[in-house]
Amino acid sequence: xxxxxxxxxxxxxxxxxxxxxxxxxxxxxxxxxxxxxxxxxxxxxxxxxxxxxxxxxxxxxxxxxxxxxxxxxxxxxxxxxxxxxxxxxxxxxxxxxxxxxxxxxxxxxxxxxxxxxxxxxxxxxxxxxxxxxxxxxxxxxxxxxxxxxxxxxxxxxxxxxxxxxxxxxxxxxxxxxxxxxxxxxxxxxxxxxxxxxxxxxxxxxxxxxxxxxxxxxxxxxxxxxxxxxxxxxxxxxxxxxxxxxxxxxxxxxxxxxxxxxxxxxx
Amino acid sequence: xxxxxxxxxxxxxxxxxxxxxxxxxxxxxxxxxxxxxxxxxxxxxxxxxxxxxxxxxxxxxxxxxxxxxxxxxxxxxxxxxxxxxxxxxxxxxxxxxxxxxxxxxxxxxxxx
Numbered sequence: 001x002x003x004x005x006x007x008x009x010x011x012x013x014x015x016x017x018x019x020x021x022x023x024x025x026x027x028x029x030x031x032x033x034x035x036x037x038x039x040x041x042x043x044x045x046x047x048x049x050x051x052x053x054x055x056x057x058x059x060x061x062x063x064x065x066x067x068x069x070x071x072x073x074x075x076x077x078x079x080x081x082x083x084x085x086x087x088x089x090x091x092x093x094x095x096x097x098x099x100x101x102x103x104x105x106x107x108x109x110x111x112x113x114x115x116x117x118x119x120x121x122x123x124x125x126x127x128x129x130x131x132x133x134x135x136x137x138x139x140x141x142x143x144x145x146x147x148x149x150x151x152x153x154x155x156x157x158x159x160x161x162x163x164x165x166x167x168x169x170x171x172x173x174x175x176x177x178x179x180x181x182x183x184x185x186x187x188x189x190x191x192x193x194x195x196x197x198x199x200x201x202x203x204x205x206x207x208x209x210x211x212x213x214x215x216x217x218x219x220x221x222x223x224x225x226x227x228x229x230x231x232x233x234x235x236x237x238x239x240x241x242x243x244x245x246x247x248x249x250x251x252x253x254x255x256x257x258x259x260x261x262x263x264x265x266x
Numbered sequence: 267x268x269x270x271x272x273x274x275x276x277x278x279x280x281x282x283x284x285x286x287x288x289x290x291x292x293x294x295x296x297x298x299x300x301x302x303x304x305x306x307x308x309x310x311x312x313x314x315x316x317x318x319x320x321x322x323x324x325x326x327x328x329x330x331x332x333x334x335x336x337x338x339x340x341x342x343x344x345x346x347x348x349x350x351x352x353x354x355x356x357x358x359x360x361x362x363x364x365x366x367x368x369x370x371x372x373x374x375x376x377x378x
Contacts, residue, residue: 051373055277056292059269059366176298201346202298205358234347238358 063177066145070180073152074163079110080262081163083143083179085203086187087196088169091213093121095187095246095255096164100130103256107263108159112151113166114143121166131155142173145180161263171196175203183262186239188232189213190223197231204232207239209258216245267307273368274317283373286320294365295329296342329363 074081084092093113100109104127113121114135122134133151135143148165157163165181167174186207188196191214197204204210210232218225225243232241242258244251270291278286293299301324308322329342333350339361342348348357 051281051283051375052288052370053277053281053372054370055368057273057277057368059273059291059368061269205346234356236358237356 063145066149067178067180070145070149070152071182072180073149074180074182077157077160079157079160079163080183081165081179081181082183082185082262083165083167083174083181084185084187085167085171085174086169086189086213087171087192090169090187090189090192091246092166092169092187093124095211095213095244096125096166098246098249098252099164099255099259100125100127102252103162103259104130107161107259109162109164110155110157110160111164111166112143112148112155114147114168116140116168131157131160137168141168141170142177143167143179144177148179162259171200171203175206183208185209185211187211187213188228190215190218190221190228194224194228194231197228197235201235204235204239207236210236210239210241211255212241212243214245214247215243215250216248267304267311270304270308270368271311271315271317274371275315277368277371278316278373281371281373283371284316285374286317286371287374288321288323288370288372289317289368290323290325290370292325292327292365292367292369294327294363296360296363297366299366301326325369327362327365330361331357332359332361333357334359 070081084096086092096111096113100111103109109130111122111125111130111132112135113125113132114137115121116137116139119134119136122132125132133155135147135151137143137147143165152163165179167179184207186204186209188210190212197210212225212228215225217223229241232239240258242251242254244255246252270289274286274289278284291304293301293304304324305322308317312318312320312322330339331342331348331350332339333353333355334357335355336350336352338350338352340351340357342360342363348360349355350357
């Protein structure tokens with residue numbers, strides 16, 4: 001009797017009183033098979049209760065949940081948020097100063113700027129036409145989604161189309177913290193050398209846009225642009241690359257064009 | 267691991283269970299999570315929880331990227347440079363390998 005027997009109508013029981021055959025051994029596979037087999041062997045009724053549930057739920061860290069909340073908030077306000085990351089001194093603040101003074105006059109921008117200590121950058125970026133909030137992190141080496149949420153709520157974002165989030169200068173930790181930004185911008189300055197993307201791949205891997213900054217002094221430094229661009233392409237083929245100088249203005253029209261393409265139509 | 271245990275607690279409660287015998291996690295190869303570190307963390311944080319004594323199983327999902335030029339997927343062997351084995355182009359289009367999921371839970375059978 002190898003075929004599956006049809007289930008008995010309810011209320012019908014068969015009980016062999018004598019000459020009972022041993023119950024055929026069942027070969028089980030799949031989850032819990034060992035436990036089920038063991039339980040069956042000792043179960044007088046040949047029945048065991050098994051509880052195994054397939055869940056397939058993503059494990060989100062607290063920061064991921066808050067970042068998604070920020071993304072919805074920014075989207076709802078109709079603004080594009082950019083997370084600017086780089087090592088310290090790559091020129092994030094200098095680029096933002098000039099960007100506010102030029103692009104910021106045609107399109108309203110806001111800035112959240114993070115540093116371990118001092119509000120120097122916040123004061124440098126302070127403009128009557130652009131809301132700015134300084135985040136001082138104390139000992140924390142990156143911004144996280146909760147800091148950004150608090151800072152964004154502290155300023156008047158009415159009319160703001162582009163929100164720059166200037167991260168703490170660090171090429172490592174900010175890679176792991178989604179802030180709820182729409183675009184991640186990684187800056188690489190010519191003074192840092194061409195091989196930074198190969199040495200710190202995660203942050204470049206996550207970039208939508210890579211800005212090669214201080215390009216005006218590339219020749220003086222012997223910085224090889226093609227090598228740098230090639231290294232970026234290896235790690236982040238998805239990223240757009242713009243070479244610029246916030247001092248001479250080279251490449252800035254392309255940067256402003258990129259920002260313009262992000263500013264949601266009203 | 268803390269967020270995994272939070273999810274275990276939440277799902278166990280949703281299924282009316284007070285303890286867990288097996289936890290199956292699905293971890294992508296480039297999720298940034300090291301299975302060994304995860305096991306170590308599990309040993310450290312589980313003893314005083316409903317998952318005490320539970321078996322932790324980790325299914326690893328290989329990382330795959332898509333080559334736009336060849337219109338095909340390939341397995342990412344290692345490292346951060348994803349090179350198509352067919353044409354040598356670099357790809358940033360990751361199709362799998364970032365998973366971080368609680369795949370399955372098993373609870374002890376209720377005693378009759």
